[in-house]
Amino acid sequence: MTSLIAYWNILKKDVKYYYLKPPNISWGIIFPLSWTLMQLIRSPGGSILELLPGLISMSVLFGTTSMLAVTITFERSDRSFERLLLAPISLHTMVLAKISGAIVFGILNAFVPVFFASFFVHLHEVDWKLVLPAVLMIAVTSTLLGLLIAVTAKQVFEAQTFSNLFRFPMLFLSGLFIPIKDLPRFLQPIAYCIPLTYGTDVIKGAFIGANVLSPMLSFGALSAFAIGLFIISLKNIHKKWIL
Amino acid sequence: MAFVRVSNLKKTYGDVTAVDDISFDIQKGEIFGFLGPNGAGKTSTVNMMIGLSRPTAGDVVIDGIDVRRKPKQAQAIMGIVADESNLYKDMDGFENLCFCAALYGMRKEERELRARQLLEQFRLKEAGRRPFKAYSKGMRRKLTIAAALIHSPRILFLDEPTTGIDVESSRQIREMIVKLKEQGTTVFLTTHHIEEAERICDRIAFIAKGQIVASGTVAELMQRISLDRAIHFVTGIQDDEFAFELQKNFEGSQVERKSDHSLVMRLQERLELFPVMEFFHHHGVAVYEAKELRPSLEDVFVRLTGIESSILKKEKGGGK
Numbered sequence A: 001m002t003s004l005i006a007y008w009n010i011l012k013k014d015v016k017y018y019y020l021k022p023p024n025i026s027w028g029i030i031f032p033l034s035w036t037l038m039q040l041i042r043s044p045g046g047s048i049l050e051l052l053p054g055l056i057s058m059s060v061l062f063g064t065t066s067m068l069a070v071t072i073t074f075e076r077s078d079r080s081f082e083r084l085l086l087a088p089i090s091l092h093t094m095v096l097a098k099i100s101g102a103i104v105f106g107i108l109n110a111f112v113p114v115f116f117a118s119f120f121v122h123l124h125e126v127d128w129k130l131v132l133p134a135v136l137m138i139a140v141t142s143t144l145l146g147l148l149i150a151v152t153a154k155q156v157f158e159a160q161t162f163s164n165l166f167r168f169p170m171l172f173l174s175g176l177f178i179p180i181k182d183l184p185r186f187l188q189p190i191a192y193c194i195p196l197t198y199g200t201d202v203i204k205g206a207f208i209g210a211n212v213l214s215p216m217l218s219f220g221a222l223s224a225f226a227i228g229l230f231i232i233s234l235k236n237i238h239k240k241w242i243l
Numbered sequence B: 001m002a003f004v005r006v007s008n009l010k011k012t013y014g015d016v017t018a019v020d021d022i023s024f025d026i027q028k029g030e031i032f033g034f035l036g037p038n039g040a041g042k043t044s045t046v047n048m049m050i051g052l053s054r055p056t057a058g059d060v061v062i063d064g065i066d067v068r069r070k071p072k073q074a075q076a077i078m079g080i081v082a083d084e085s086n087l088y089k090d091m092d093g094f095e096n097l098c099f100c101a102a103l104y105g106m107r108k109e110e111r112e113l114r115a116r117q118l119l120e121q122f123r124l125k126e127a128g129r130r131p132f133k134a135y136s137k138g139m140r141r142k143l144t145i146a147a148a149l150i151h152s153p154r155i156l157f158l159d160e161p162t163t164g165i166d167v168e169s170s171r172q173i174r175e176m177i178v179k180l181k182e183q184g185t186t187v188f189l190t191t192h193h194i195e196e197a198e199r200i201c202d203r204i205a206f207i208a209k210g211q212i213v214a215s216g217t218v219a220e221l222m223q224r225i226s227l228d229r230a231i232h233f234v235t236g237i238q239d240d241e242f243a244f245e246l247q248k249n250f251e252g253s254q255v256e257r258k259s260d261h262s263l264v265m266r267l268q269e270r271l272e273l274f275p276v277m278e279f280f281h282h283h284g285v286a287v288y289e290a291k292e293l294r295p296s297l298e299d300v301f302v303r304l305t306g307i308e309s310s311i312l313k314k315e316k317g318g319g320k
């Protein structure tokens, strides 16, 4: 019961004080929006459906990683984070509460490009039963990646720099805009080490049937990434935060 | 069994030994003071006791709970005030308290009731709706202490609660601490104010360079060094001859006349007052006042640690 109350209130606080703050909302909306519009302008007409999966993945990736890096490093630098470490709740519960907000934020971000695209194309043939879990899993894995960065970084600035260091290469390596088979041969194995690749593949399948892997395989890989990253993060937290 | 038992606690950071094999007990309902200069190892000790840092060696047991093995169980009965006021800047006072209560699993009605009580108790009622970042330093400190008390902890840790705080707020904080003790809360307090430790602590440990140099009640610490006992008498008219007679009559004493109709009588051991008063009376010398001139705790600290007390009094980072 203590865990549940604490979990809910940490989540509520983060949403109220970080996620719903105007600069963060605008970052969450404007960034995916401007990309969507840019792509729409560049290639009007039929290719929107082809672009949308990449835009969705990107919105989730950016939303989650930037938020988490900020909320955790910010609270660490003003030391309010110690309160969470010292609360009588397990480290899992605390970490889950911290990442839940980012996951929800990422999922909502995913629908910003969908919303705007819906004015231009029909989306009723999309297999939403696949898109939703894929978006969820992209959100979970990128949040955990963000967590890993947040654990390592000492400053908010550092966290942002770190996350960009990871995010931009990922955009190009995980098949969002450039199909993996068109990447240089030596980069192709790297693509399959990135969770985003699997999530985007499922979404591409759901939108235009252009998946390379079977959705089952992709979800399996995403789950494995999620569990692995969660365990690594907890270990890291133990090592870095409890000195 | 002591309420808190710290045994052979040690903490090293690379080459630096911050805490060097310290052991002590704290009894239930006691205010235990950790007195030492900057860098003595006070915060390092507290952090190990509350489970925020891992001891290099040693154990901490609080209310029968091994903090190393069951930190979460132990943290449930602890209230913690860090050396910095670390609440959430954008939240107001009331929200801060309610949030901290939620971390301890308190339900909504209970959280709000307790938050209101504490705001009132700490005279922060009007500030309850202002964001924490708009608080003065003293107010921040008080709210941070209130937040630590939200779940009515059995033991309260205070890391330099009054450092950098004005006289009035410090006084209120000390009053609060004493009141808590009266209600049965055990208090562990670090400070570098000797007077503060002397005034409110039941027992004090002097810590320097990671080691406990001496510990005990103020009275016990005073006995650690042999200082003369001295009694100061404010009298009516008397003269050198009287002083000489007095000294002769009480073996081992030394009597010194002061310019302002007073005498100081020094002895190695405790002095029984009645015969002295009788002697005064017999010689027709009126006594208006008699008080013991005690060595101060500061004298004891300086003697035992070899640290100049001026170092202790220096505030961190200059006059902040």
Ligand SMILES: Nc1ncnc2c1ncn2[C@@H]1O[C@H](COP(=O)(O)OP(=O)(O)OP(=O)(O)O)[C@@H](O)[C@H]1O
Pocket: A243, B013, B016, B017, B018, B036, B037, B038, B039, B040, B041, B042, B043, B044, B045, B083, B192, B316
């Ligand atoms: N995380 C750390 N890494 C390296 N050294 C540390 C760390 N924390 C503390 N120290 C060192 O350990 C020693 C004790 O520090 P500590 O903070 O416990 O002292 P303190 O008594 O609380 O001092 P103050 O009155 O300044 O708060 C100091 O020499 C300090 O530099």
Ligand SMILES: [Mg+2]
Pocket: B042, B043, B044, B083, B159
């Ligand atoms: Mg300290």
